[in-house]
Amino acid sequence: MNILRNRIVLYLLCTTFWISKSISGFTIILFLFTLLCGNLICLFHSRGLYLSCLFVFLLFSFIYTDLAFFYPYLMYEMLGKEKERRFILFILPCCAIIQWYPESFPFWLYTGSLFLISYQLQTNTRNRLYWEKKYWEACHENYERSYDLMEKNNALRQNQDYELHLATLKERNRIAREIHDNVGHLLSRSLLQTGALQVINQDENLKEPLNTLKQSLDTAMTSIRSSVHDLHDESIHLQTVLSDLQKENSDIPISLHYGFHSELPKEFKYAIIAITKEAITNTRRHSNATKISIHLTEHPAFYQLIIKDNGTSIPKDLLGGIGLENMKERVQQLGGQLRIITTDGFRIQAILWKGEQP
Secondary structure (H helix, E strand, O other): OHHHHHHHHHHHHHHHHHOOOOOOHHHHHHHHHHHHHHHHHHHOOOHHHHHHHHHHHHHHHHHOHHHHHHHHHHHHHHHOOHHHHHHHHHHHHHHHHHHHOOOOHHHHHHHHHHHHHHHHHHHHHHHHHHHHHHHHHHHHHHHHHHHHHHHHHHHHHHHHHHHHHHHHHHHHHHHHHHHHHHHHHHHHHHHHHHHHHHHHOOOHHHHHHHHHHHHHHHHHHHHHHHHHHHHHHHOOOHHHHHHHHHHHOOOOOEEEEEEOOOOOOHHHHHHHHHHHHHHHHHHHHHOOOOOEEEEEEEOOOEEEEEEEEOOOOOOHHHOOOHHHHHHHHHHHHOOOEEEEEOOOOEEEEEEEEOOOOO
């Protein structure tokens, strides 16, 4: 908007030379020709094109001398070209001197003022564009830094949540182990002692209390076992278990891509762990593979497990082996599907549906 305003101001100042002249149709054509040349110089980025427009205008200005009044306007447009500043500051004033040599001092004073105004407006425009560019570069850089910082904060927060989750699971595991080792053993011993007392008891009055005590201890033992199993099941962190399998089999490169975002049912966790262990064991024992890849991907309707190696030596009896049959049974019991592909290496693909199978 500022550039357009500068052009309009300069153009109108240049037209003040025409106040004492009559306006005709040909004059309007000269006005339009000047605007066309100025706009083309502004739009063209090719040096040859905008210099051609300038020389065409200069040529016509020596034929129709009234066009020379618009030199300051053309000077503003040409000063916007970085490579032409010195050239324009020399050529246009020289052309003006050649054409207006016999004019009076006030005329030259006014003309010189227009040239100075043109130079100053273009300088201001260039400075403003330069600082606008710097401003937007700084804004863009600050935005990128803010975005990177936000990403790092999110990653740090997720890492903290992950570590807290692992710490919670480890604590559940510890509590389950403590209950099993201490309370469970004490209850087992109490049950054995109660059973022994029932065997050696001769007092009829104690039979009923002992039976009640044994039933209470049985109920407590069942409750303890259920709680320990629940705690242990919930404390299984699938990604950690798979990462541990990676470390345990470090002699063969295993790449793990874990793409599950929601918590899986414990039956799914057990199935995935068992299938992965069996697949790694089969690769180590029966294949000449040099690498294994494990991909776990969560889709809207199902979980997908793909285990692939680059082995080329696959025993024929492996496909009917107990290990692969156990894998199929595990997946089928959960309502899923398991495929085995032997082209381009050995590949196991398991699909576990989140809800009912469609």
